[in-house]
Amino acid sequence: MVTPQSATTRPRPSRRTFLKWSAATGGAAALVSTAADLGMPGRATQAAAADGMPGVDATVWNACLANCQSRCPLRLQVKDGTVVRVLPDSTGSDEFGDFNIRACVRGRNQRERIYSPDRIKTPVRRTGPRGSGQWEAISWEEALDTIASQMRRVKETYGNEALWYHYGSGSTGGNITKRGTWPRLLNTYGGYLGQYGDYSTAQITAAFPYQYGGWMASNSLEDAQNSRLQVMFGNNPLETRMSGGGELAVVQKVRAEFGVRTIVIDPRYSETALAVADEWVPVRPGTDAALVAGMIHVMLAEDLHDQAFLDRYCVGFDEDTLPEGAPENSSYRSYIEGKGPDGVEKTPEWAAGITGVPAARIRQLARDIATAKPCAITQGWGSQRHANGENVARAVFTLAAATGNIGIPGGGNGAREGNYSIPVTSFPLFDGEAPPVSTQISCFNWIDAIDHGPEMTAVKDGVRGKDRLDVGIKLMIVNSSNTLINQHNDVHVTQETLRDDTKCEFIVVIDHQWTPSCDWGDIVLPATTNFEENDLIPGASCSDMGWSIIGDKAIEPLYESKTGYEMCTELARRLGIEEEFTQGRTQEEWRTWLFEQTRETVPDFPTEDELREMGVFRKKNPDGHVIGMKAFREDPEANPLATPSGKIEIFSQQLYEMSQEWVFEGDRAGDRLTALPEHLDTWEGALEARTSTFPLQCIAHHYKGRTHSSYANLPRNLEAHPQMLWINPQDAEARGVANGDTILVFNDRGTVRTQARVTPRIAPGVVSLPQGAWYTPDKDGVDVGGNVNTLMKYHPSPLAKGNPGHTALVDVRKA
Numbered sequence: 001m002v003t004p005q006s007a008t009t010r011p012r013p014s015r016r017t018f019l020k021w022s023a024a025t026g027g028a029a030a031l032v033s034t035a036a037d038l039g040m041p042g043r044a045t046q047a048a049a050a051d052g053m054p055g056v057d058a059t060v061w062n063a064c065l066a067n068c069q070s071r072c073p074l075r076l077q078v079k080d081g082t083v084v085r086v087l088p089d090s091t092g093s094d095e096f097g098d099f100n101i102r103a104c105v106r107g108r109n110q111r112e113r114i115y116s117p118d119r120i121k122t123p124v125r126r127t128g129p130r131g132s133g134q135w136e137a138i139s140w141e142e143a144l145d146t147i148a149s150q151m152r153r154v155k156e157t158y159g160n161e162a163l164w165y166h167y168g169s170g171s172t173g174g175n176i177t178k179r180g181t182w183p184r185l186l187n188t189y190g191g192y193l194g195q196y197g198d199y200s201t202a203q204i205t206a207a208f209p210y211q212y213g214g215w216m217a218s219n220s221l222e223d224a225q226n227s228r229l230q231v232m233f234g235n236n237p238l239e240t241r242m243s244g245g246g247e248l249a250v251v252q253k254v255r256a257e258f259g260v261r262t263i264v265i266d267p268r269y270s271e272t273a274l275a276v277a278d279e280w281v282p283v284r285p286g287t288d289a290a291l292v293a294g295m296i297h298v299m300l301a302e303d304l305h306d307q308a309f310l311d312r313y314c315v316g317f318d319e320d321t322l323p324e325g326a327p328e329n330s331s332y333r334s335y336i337e338g339k340g341p342d343g344v345e346k347t348p349e350w351a352a353g354i355t356g357v358p359a360a361r362i363r364q365l366a367r368d369i370a371t372a373k374p375c376a377i378t379q380g381w382g383s384q385r386h387a388n389g390e391n392v393a394r395a396v397f398t399l400a401a402a403t404g405n406i407g408i409p410g411g412g413n414g415a416r417e418g419n420y421s422i423p424v425t426s427f428p429l430f431d432g433e434a435p436p437v438s439t440q441i442s443c444f445n446w447i448d449a450i451d452h453g454p455e456m457t458a459v460k461d462g463v464r465g466k467d468r469l470d471v472g473i474k475l476m477i478v479n480s481s482n483t484l485i486n487q488h489n490d491v492h493v494t495q496e497t498l499r500d501d502t503k504c505e506f507i508v509v510i511d512h513q514w515t516p517s518c519d520w521g522d523i524v525l526p527a528t529t530n531f532e533e534n535d536l537i538p539g540a541s542c543s544d545m546g547w548s549i550i551g552d553k554a555i556e557p558l559y560e561s562k563t564g565y566e567m568c569t570e571l572a573r574r575l576g577i578e579e580e581f582t583q584g585r586t587q588e589e590w591r592t593w594l595f596e597q598t599r600e601t602v603p604d605f606p607t608e609d610e611l612r613e614m615g616v617f618r619k620k621n622p623d624g625h626v627i628g629m630k631a632f633r634e635d636p637e638a639n640p641l642a643t644p645s646g647k648i649e650i651f652s653q654q655l656y657e658m659s660q661e662w663v664f665e666g667d668r669a670g671d672r673l674t675a676l677p678e679h680l681d682t683w684e685g686a687l688e689a690r691t692s693t694f695p696l697q698c699i700a701h702h703y704k705g706r707t708h709s710s711y712a713n714l715p716r717n718l719e720a721h722p723q724m725l726w727i728n729p730q731d732a733e734a735r736g737v738a739n740g741d742t743i744l745v746f747n748d749r750g751t752v753r754t755q756a757r758v759t760p761r762i763a764p765g766v767v768s769l770p771q772g773a774w775y776t777p778d779k780d781g782v783d784v785g786g787n788v789n790t791l792m793k794y795h796p797s798p799l800a801k802g803n804p805g806h807t808a809l810v811d812v813r814k815a
């Protein structure tokens, strides 16, 4: 326990600053751990141990649960209650469907994470103004009593829609540990304001229903062995699906064994481009829809498109398939041929001016893509995480339609690759048919709901289930999440809004590392890591292989940390809903229940003991490869899409109507919806860059060294993958910046200090500051941690109201 006097600054020392910090704050160091506290072996001891493989008490299966879209099994070797070594999977091979799911450097660095000095030791409560960094340690009794009484107060005063469970992906891979406990608690207590979309895929998720009738996967990447050509838009599996069980392994194996020609379209020469591409097309950020239009212009002019496919399966590519009531010349063909409202023909020269890709190259690309039969067209989520991402996503679907590649082996429907997964039962977030509250806002515009909730409407802010919110967000549960600050666009807007505690009145943050988001809690609770609790981990999927893993507790909860299930059970008791919440089960009994339920639907699924023995249960896709939209292709009448026409809607009548009803005001006045997947020049896009005082387009690719902000505080990860800004030699030279120089990256929202990585691997006029570094302002407000959200704008995208995390303009100078 620390006294208020000794706990005056924020307990957030990264290891780099830990010594300085603890010297400055004296007793506050008691809030966080040191390796020595825990009897964790120091580096010298570790090296000696690695040579000599000491005896261990147990080897326990668990997994890395961070949201990287792989899911790596880990074997934790435990001695005297301490994890002394982390070993990767060793149960598979290098064959498709049986991959050895080897963890990457992040996953293998769990010891540094478990025993990190940033671990939160005890519940704490803020003692000064919100965000001031003044804290005192409190007991669990006091913390839980306070939270329960705040929940009760907010519910009674404002109703359940004033409660908010914040987006967070830190333990995505878990099941009971997956953040399911808090939603279950809140639903048992009458519900909370819901959210749609996610930070990863908001724009493409919103685009899907209008064009395809709902979320669709493309073919699996393993199926690309049947392709004559593979084209990837903003897709980087080599960095964002790492590990031996990630798409990284599949892509490389398909490439090595089948030699499929591959084109990567990305402003950055990504690791995927480096490892498997024959051709790299550096496109300006946010302009893929223009590139697609230019290519389709060539296909139409040279009669290379698949007219038969467009006639049978699509609506609105041509005038004669437009829905009733659509204006004349509103088809995609009219848009391309310059007969639409803008009167501009979408020639390759037009597209070159926008995308930065030369017209001759666009012509050749169009011919290559149209004549390679079949062609696997996919997009990752980088091209859609933009101010105009909804239209970009739909444009890539349209390219797949124009070339007739949808629903066939070796083809692709322009969405992200599909995969097979085992249907493991999930820990129930609510009992019954649906959660008690059906009102939703976007996962991203919660900050508006804090600031002016009752002004938010369906047509202005995308409120669903109601025309207007009745109440703003008054209480937030922020669990497994750093999106309160670090991962949410424009840290300054967020901080200003949170600072006023008459708006959102109570914030609980639950994590095991003291992140920049913890700084803004009213109460912060210490969570266990998943290595300190029991779970059935659904596993993940890699192309046509799915797997599941047992998550066994390797060590006892460190310090005073508790599992989410324990915290929620104790709150449920205080709120008088314990029995409904727990259904009389302990966490271990829930796990047994999950096994039983899963074995009813998947008869060959192992028992708890069998899975513990096996470590990993793999299953191959019984259908061979995933072929996205196969049934629709085979028989569109018998298997219509869930669009109004049952077909692929390249012109969407619904969007057409919404384009006239939805309202864009204030700094969002320039936004719009379009019935067609047109290219839109947006705020801080490629066009604005030409005349802006901040002339560089800044994207924020997902980085190898961390999963978002997870692992970003660990010295070994930082050493292997330091934070730096990718900048082209032309742009660097013009600013007198050399490789490795310390630089300032800035715009009128903020300034970041980082180092320059001068490289021709990024297009001129574009820089990339990988997302996820920890926001660390110095005394002048310069973010020396290098967090890109210091520079990003808070501006929800037009249809999804989602996060445009790759759209911003900045400039750079030597520090």
Ligand SMILES: Nc1nc2c(c(=O)[nH]1)N[C@H]1C(S)=C(S)[C@@H](COP(=O)(O)OP(=O)(O)OC[C@H]3O[C@@H](n4cnc5c(=O)[nH]c(N)nc54)[C@H](O)[C@@H]3O)O[C@H]1N2
Binding pocket: 067, 068, 069, 169, 199, 200, 201, 233, 234, 235, 236, 237, 239, 240, 241, 242, 265, 266, 267, 268, 270, 283, 284, 285, 286, 287, 288, 380, 381, 382, 383, 384, 385, 386, 699, 700, 701, 702, 703, 704, 705, 706, 707, 708, 772, 806
């Ligand atoms: N190592 C690691 N793996 C991760 C994550 C991580 O942080 N680290 N995050 C995980 C999560 S939650 C997600 S959502 C996924 C994200 O997975 P992805 O969507 O694949 O990742 P991004 O890095 O956002 O974008 C992919 C590529 O798009 C490029 N790009 C950016 N803008 C544009 C554009 O306008 N057009 C085109 N054509 N390309 C563009 C970027 O340079 C990048 O190489 O990754 C997951 N995996």
Ligand SMILES: Nc1nc2c(c(=O)[nH]1)N[C@H]1C(S)=C(S)[C@@H](COP(=O)(O)OP(=O)(O)OC[C@H]3O[C@@H](n4cnc5c(=O)[nH]c(N)nc54)[C@H](O)[C@@H]3O)O[C@H]1N2
Binding pocket: 067, 167, 168, 169, 170, 171, 177, 199, 200, 201, 385, 479, 480, 481, 482, 483, 484, 487, 488, 489, 510, 511, 512, 513, 515, 527, 528, 529, 530, 700, 701, 702, 707, 708, 709, 710, 771, 788, 789, 792, 804, 805, 806
């Ligand atoms: N500008 C920009 N911003 C972006 C992006 C971008 O491309 N550009 N990408 C966005 C995307 S795709 C995503 S998904 C988000 C990700 O943002 P977040 O979902 O916030 O993900 P992380 O940053 O990994 O933070 C997860 C936190 O969960 C904690 N955690 C892990 N396990 C547990 C546990 O068992 N219990 C508890 N209580 N806590 C745990 C970790 O310590 C970590 O602090 O970021 C988004 N932000």
Ligand SMILES: [Mo]
Binding pocket: 067, 169, 199, 200, 201
């Ligand atoms: Mo994500």
